[in-house]
Amino acid sequence: MFRLALSTLVVAAVAAVLFLVPAWGKSTGLTGEVGPGYSIEVKKAGKDLKTIKAGTYRIKVEDKAAIHNFHLIGPGLNKKTGISFKGDATWTIKLKPGRYTYQCDPHHLSGMQGHFRVTA
Numbered sequence: 001m002f003r004l005a006l007s008t009l010v011v012a013a014v015a016a017v018l019f020l021v022p023a024w025g026k027s028t029g030l031t032g033e034v035g036p037g038y039s040i041e042v043k044k045a046g047k048d049l050k051t052i053k054a055g056t057y058r059i060k061v062e063d064k065a066a067i068h069n070f071h072l073i074g075p076g077l078n079k080k081t082g083i084s085f086k087g088d089a090t091w092t093i094k095l096k097p098g099r100y101t102y103q104c105d106p107h108h109l110s111g112m113q114g115h116f117r118v119t120a
Contacts, residue, residue: 030057034104035065040112042102049116054097061089074100
């Protein structure tokens with residue numbers, strides 16, 4: 001009887017973890033996208049990122065054109081893809097309070113840039 005109860009409890013715990021873990025990933029996942037046209041953006045849960053709390057995040061960068069790069073600059077952070085790079089990259093980044101800029105280096109003066117703010 002005890003084994004049956006313990007087995008049921010273990011199965012329930014595993015099911016709960018499998019159910020909750022994808023939700024955790026979606027709530028903290030960021031996506032950066034550049035190209036294929038002259039556009040660049042950072043999104044959280046599919047919405048344009050304007051403000052986010054300080055912390056450690058994973059960002060999936062989708063670089064869709066070999067004429068652009070994705071460059072993220074902010075307090076203590078300076079990460080970028082290469083201009084000739086085309087593909088996906090995933091970074092783990094620590095965001096500190098302040099203003100962050102994301103841009104395409106060759107085209108930022110043409111408007112390929114954006115900003116978001118990190119709060120404490």
